[in-house]
Amino acid sequence: MQATSDKRWFKRLGRSFSQVPLLGWLLGALVAVALEQIGGLSLAWAVGLPKIPVLFGFLMALKKPLLVPSALLYVVLIYVLPIGVIARVSASPLNRLAGKLFSSSLVISVVIHLGLLYATLHVWAGISDYRLLVLKLALIAILLTLSLNVVNGYMGEFSCSHPGFMALGAYGASICTVVLFVDDKLFGSALLPAAIGPFFFPLALILGGLLAAVGALAVAIPSFRTRGDYLAIISLAFMFIVKSMIENLEIVGGPRGLSSQPDWANLPTVFLWTVAGIWIINNFVRSTIGKALNAVRDNEMAADAMTVNTRRTKFIAFCFAAFWAGIAGGLFAHVLRYVNPSTFGIQKLAEVLAMVYFGGLNSVYGSIVGALGISLLGEALRPLEIFKWIIIPLLLILVMIYRPTGLIAFREFDVVKLLQSKQHSEKGV
Amino acid sequence: MPLLQIQKMTHYFGGLRAVYDYNLAMETGQVCGLIGPNGAGKTTIFNLITGIYRATEGKIFLEGSELNGLAPHEIAARGLGRTFQNLLLWRHMTVLEHVKMARYSKISYGLFGAFFGTAQRHREEAAIEAKALGLLGMMGIKHCADQVVVNLPYGVQRRVEMARALAMDPKILFLDEPTAGMNPEELAQMMEIIRQVRDELGLAIFLIEHRMKVVMELCEHIQTLVFGEVIAEGTPNEIQNNPKVIEAYLGKEAVE
Ligand SMILES: Nc1ncnc2c1ncn2[C@@H]1O[C@H](COP(=O)(O)OP(=O)(O)OP(=O)(O)O)[C@@H](O)[C@H]1O
Numbered sequence: 001m002q003a004t005s006d007k008r009w010f011k012r013l014g015r016s017f018s019q020v021p022l023l024g025w026l027l028g029a030l031v032a033v034a035l036e037q038i039g040g041l042s043l044a045w046a047v048g049l050p051k052i053p054v055l056f057g058f059l060m061a062l063k064k065p066l067l068v069p070s071a072l073l074y075v076v077l078i079y080v081l082p083i084g085v086i087a088r089v090s091a092s093p094l095n096r097l098a099g100k101l102f103s104s105s106l107v108i109s110v111v112i113h114l115g116l117l118y119a120t121l122h123v124w125a126g127i128s129d130y131r132l133l134v135l136k137l138a139l140i141a142i143l144l145t146l147s148l149n150v151v152n153g154y155m156g157e158f159s160c161s162h163p164g165f166m167a168l169g170a171y172g173a174s175i176c177t178v179v180l181f182v183d184d185k186l187f188g189s190a191l192l193p194a195a196i197g198p199f200f201f202p203l204a205l206i207l208g209g210l211l212a213a214v215g216a217l218a219v220a221i222p223s224f225r226t227r228g229d230y231l232a233i234i235s236l237a238f239m240f241i242v243k244s245m246i247e248n249l250e251i252v253g254g255p256r257g258l259s260s261q262p263d264w265a266n267l268p269t270v271f272l273w274t275v276a277g278i279w280i281i282n283n284f285v286r287s288t289i290g291k292a293l294n295a296v297r298d299n300e301m302a303a304d305a306m307t308v309n310t311r312r313t314k315f316i317a318f319c320f321a322a323f324w325a326g327i328a329g330g331l332f333a334h335v336l337r338y339v340n341p342s343t344f345g346i347q348k349l350a351e352v353l354a355m356v357y358f359g360g361l362n363s364v365y366g367s368i369v370g371a372l373g374i375s376l377l378g379e380a381l382r383p384l385e386i387f388k389w390i391i392i393p394l395l396l397i398l399v400m401i402y403r404p405t406g407l408i409a410f411r412e413f414d415v416v417k418l419l420q421s422k423q424h425s426e427k428g429v
Numbered sequence: 430m431p432l433l434q435i436q437k438m439t440h441y442f443g444g445l446r447a448v449y450d451y452n453l454a455m456e457t458g459q460v461c462g463l464i465g466p467n468g469a470g471k472t473t474i475f476n477l478i479t480g481i482y483r484a485t486e487g488k489i490f491l492e493g494s495e496l497n498g499l500a501p502h503e504i505a506a507r508g509l510g511r512t513f514q515n516l517l518l519w520r521h522m523t524v525l526e527h528v529k530m531a532r533y534s535k536i537s538y539g540l541f542g543a544f545f546g547t548a549q550r551h552r553e554e555a556a557i558e559a560k561a562l563g564l565l566g567m568m569g570i571k572h573c574a575d576q577v578v579v580n581l582p583y584g585v586q587r588r589v590e591m592a593r594a595l596a597m598d599p600k601i602l603f604l605d606e607p608t609a610g611m612n613p614e615e616l617a618q619m620m621e622i623i624r625q626v627r628d629e630l631g632l633a634i635f636l637i638e639h640r641m642k643v644v645m646e647l648c649e650h651i652q653t654l655v656f657g658e659v660i661a662e663g664t665p666n667e668i669q670n671n672p673k674v675i676e677a678y679l680g681k682e683a684v685e
């Protein structure tokens with residue numbers, strides 16, 4: 001009963017809310033998470049929940065199915081209702097504001113939107129450490145998924161080496177920070193004062209990214225020498241080689257892993273790196289130089305005949321993707337403050353491939369949706385233990401059957417369209 | 430010095446002699462035609478000139494500099510634009526993106542511009558877009574600019590290929606059967622476009638054709654290829670009256 005009326009309500013919502021600007025949704029979300037911060041716990045008790053549901057009630061509902069109605073009620077009262085009401089009420093003034101912001105300066109408009117988004121995430125994650133961790137890992141997953149999409153989606157090759165690049169980035173950045181700033185039994189005492197550390201952190205990440213990009217050359221040189229499908233095999237081999245190399249490298253801890261990374265990957269840092277990654281990758285794939293990846297994928301001979309240096313294009317795209325996978329790896333290591341080589345194996349590969357193909361090829365939106373979807377689903381289904389590994393693949397198979405290129409494939413991520421006032425356009429958010 | 434000069438070009442596919450002792454000298458503004466029955470080696474000659482295959486023997490010069498051994502994209506960037514007999518388009522890209530792509534080698538904003546969206550990049554992309562739209566206007570398909578190319582009718586797809594080849598500012602345009610599979614109306618439009626390209630852009634055109642009417646009307650100089658060898662060349666009149674051609678080519682056409 002409740003579910004069907006809920007659905008109808010959502011449908012009506014979708015229709016009448018198509019004119020709400022992004023600004024309205026963000027404001028609504030911010031108010032919702034602020035409400036949760038203030039009165040979430042009381043409300044949770046009032047509807048009969050032991051505590052604030054951390055992931056929209058999923059975990060609770062799966063552990064104690066009897067609590068499903070309460071969890072649903074909580075989600076509606078805390079998230080759906082406030083967001084809906086505020087988005088609706090503020091639509092027309094915010095449309096005017098969005099239009100004005102947009103026409104005065106795109107940069108300011110972007111900064112305000114990002115500020116609202118960050119504030120929302122910050123408050124939401126402030127409820128529990130678990131939420132904070134899930135959020136950081138999901139943001140890193142976006143970076144990783146998008147970078148793999150550059151190769152597997154935009155360029156249409158099949159690469160399996162992303163966990164390897166991630167490992168190179170993770171170890172590269174970790175070694176930098178641990179050697180220089182931490183008193184550690186593996187590498188001895190710190191060489192530099194910890195105070196300058198946070199400023200050095202971006203450099204360490206970039207160094208890790210560059211290390212991954214150099215590793216990418218080792219895959220690219222033999223794979224792209226001739227036409228043909230060598231990349232899948234060579235990149236898979238590369239992933240295993242990196243993993244066993246680290247396992248046998250006692251100086252970085254071998255199979256026991258590397259720990260005591262400094263705690264510098266806080267939410268703003270991870271958020272900013274993810275935003276920067278999305279921005280740069282999106283810039284790239286929308287330029288004519290980046291569109292050359294699509295030309296190479298769709299017909300290499302035609303690309304050659306139209307002056308595209310196809311070999312160079314492939315090298316650049318592959319190393320570029322590896323660089324961002326390396327950045328993601330560096331962030332990952334500093335979020336968990338511990339890495340070991342077995343993290344970067346076949347399971348990680350399956351996870352990131354699932355994110356890319358679930359979300360959609362050749363699409364920034366797709367990568368965001370895929371990464372968030374699979375990471376949140378993975379967390380939400382955790383109580384099901386082993387069944388999680390049945391449900392997620394099943395879901396993936398369903399997506400592959402009904403949308404072979406993924407949920408939101410081949411869609412351009414156009415910031416201008418996203419930030420515009422929605423008064424005159426038909427499109428929803 | 431001729432614009433394009435080919436000397437004694439021979440090519441073998443394994444044991445098959447596809448092209449034998451082929452020579453050509455072409456000047457700017459000239460329209461040359463290459464005719465011959467199916468499998469004569471016409472497309473192979475295009476592929477040899479544009480670097481897709483490496484000629485077994487022979488030399489190719491563009492404005493006196495040798496093209497042998499260059500990669501296809503380098504040869505293209507020197508000024509050899511082409512279309513393909515069996516339409517090689519990029520199925521997920523829009524018409525406008527097709528035409529813009531052909532400016533690839535002339536882009537100067539570099540990777541930095543691509544990554545960070547610099548002002549120079551926006552200027553250059555805007556200029557490329559204006560040029561591409563101009564060419565689409567010339568082909569009469571500007572209204573399709575934002576459509577994905579697979580959804581378009583065949584005649585339009587041919588014109589997209591042509592606009593794309595022209596966007597690289599070629600010195601010579603190679604057209605491999607530009608009217609293949611077209612109905613009479615589309616055929617007339619395509620011939621008009623080819624004439625317009627020749628008159629307005631002042632480049633050389635090298636044309637492979639099966640329909641005698643098209644070659645005879647458009648070309649100043651015609652070569653007839655049979656089993657990889659040029660058996661006759663000259664003006665349309667000379668070709669039309671050459672008994673070897675009538676036997677090898679027109680005779681076959683009459684039978685069809
Ligand atoms: N890549 C290749 N490998 C081997 N043989 C080839 C190859 N390309 C073409 N050939 C052969 O070379 C000969 C010439 O082919 P080509 O495509 O140049 O003919 P064409 O004159 O363009 O014919 P059509 O009018 O049918 O297009 C044919 O016998 C063909 O089978």
Ligand SMILES: [Mg+2]
Pocket residue numbers: 471472473514
């Ligand atoms: Mg042919």
